[in-house]
Amino acid sequence: MNTITLKKVKTIKTLNNIAECGLKVFKKEQYSIDNDCSNPDAILLRSFNMHSMELGDQLKAIARAGAGVNNIPVQKCTERGIVVFNTPGANANAVKELVLTSLISSSRNLFAGVAWTKSLEGEGEQIPKLVEAGKKQFVGKEIKGKTLGVIGLGAIGALVANDALDLDMDVIGFDPFISVDTAWNLSRNVQRAMTIEQLFAESDYITVHVPLTNDTRGMFNEATFSLMKPGVHILNFSRGELVNEEDMAVALENGKVGMYITDFPNETILKMKNVIPLPHLGASTKESEDNCAIMAARQVKEFLETGNIKNSVNFPNVALPYTGLRRVAALHQNVPNMVGQITTVLSNYNLNIADMVNRSRNEYAYTLIDIDNQVNEEIISSLENKINQISGMISVRII
Known part of the structure; x- marks a missing residue:
């Protein structure tokens, strides 16, 4: 404390x-x-x-x-x-733009085509004929009418989903923890996947925008690949560890995954076929x-x-309009009677509460209390010490 x-x-x-x-x-x-x-x-x-x-x-x-x-x-x-x-x-906008750029570029084999064209340096006047003869190896496909699966509909995922609709894609999204704010910003034309398995089965392209947790680590693996369409393109601009790389290498080799676009290259990734490795440019x-x-x-x-x-x-998000009154800001454990003990201390100093808010997040909580009294520095110091003595208190400020 x-x-x-x-x-x-x-x-x-x-x-x-x-x-x-x-x-x-x-x-x-x-x-x-x-x-x-x-x-x-x-x-x-x-x-x-x-x-x-x-x-x-x-x-x-x-x-x-x-x-x-x-x-x-x-x-x-x-x-x-x-x-x-x-x-x-x-x-979010920076990542969204790169996701959509990669989505289109990978579908049109743009990256491989550019690399091949640059390899023609030194061929002189033969280059136009070589280009015409060689371009057929880079024939791609259009994204219009294809289905994009978006896993995670937070700030980035929602932007990707909305803009993909504007590109005439069908979009299906999965996010069991979608916030109200995000839901308001998400187009009603984004189809809701009831399960992630449904998204895997219906998508031609899959882009993932979730944090790395114990539940999401390795979420792309042999079992989930088996649910997907052959040749699916997977875009990962979230965390490299979301993908089981050994299973991805096999899926790319046998064609189950047609292309893997990742912002998190490493030695293993660079050895795989049909990978587009980007140098962590998402937010750059x-x-x-x-x-x-x-x-x-x-x-x-x-x-x-x-x-x-x-x-x-x-800690929980907490906001109380600031009016210039003295304010108690207490971070504490989320246990019973913490607010009661704080207000009891204030009462013992004959201090009146003008406004108050308390929120919790798992094992921790945060309390803001505005004091409707003029309080001198001596009382402030004593008040901080008294509140800080409460069992379960982590830190106290009087602003």
Whole structure:
């Protein structure tokens, strides 16, 4: 358990190059960007591996300018009361564009055709005749009228599904955990697969947009390949580990999978036939990097200044309109009577509650309480100590 008191000037540390437009979110009068600081208030990063890094006792938030947080010790942060943010959707358009580009290009054998054409260098005046004679080996197929299966209908999957409809594809989607917000943004013409097996059986192309979990690891394997149409194209712009590579090699060899497009190449992948390996380009656009940086910075700023949480991967999302009143922000275990104990402490100080919200996420919870009283610094310090003594409390701030 630790009590955290906000410093007047808060320190932000970056562990990777963060776009300047993101860092400008932090006003110089209130924040210092200090990459040498060993005990910052918050950290912004992209791919830096934090697992062996010491976490200072003033660290309150870590924001990943991207979606995956495998490079952050999330459980350790949770136990310390450090909120970990990511930026879902900030790079969605970039990934969507590359998925659709790869979908069309692989169907038209564009990548192989370009490589073959470049190999004709030095043939001089014979090149036009060679092109005409050789182009038949790259005859492809159109995607119009074909069925695209989209697994995972979050920010990226929904964009892919909607735009594929505009390309006159039939689209079937599977996502048992689809959010209300995503459902509103998804075209009503996207067919709903009742099971993932149905999607596997009906799709000519399959694109996957789900996180890597114990349930999704190796979800593309011998058993699931057996359910698919012969020659299916599989696009993986999520995580390499979603695919059992040994089974994929066999499926590509026997033609069950016609093409595997992946953003996660390795030595094994490069040895397979009919693979289009991309150098992890999914979110590699300037626009995407800017969007991620701004989104990460805004989420950290909002949390440090108001206690509101949006897009956390380890604590519940909680928001309470900030009116400038003193606010208790308490991260604690999700056990009975925590809110009651906090309000009892406030009552003992004759403090009135103006507004309050509490949300839980698995074993942890977060409580925001606005105090409808003027409170001096001496009372604040005493109040923090009292609340922090509650069993199950992780960290407390009074903003």
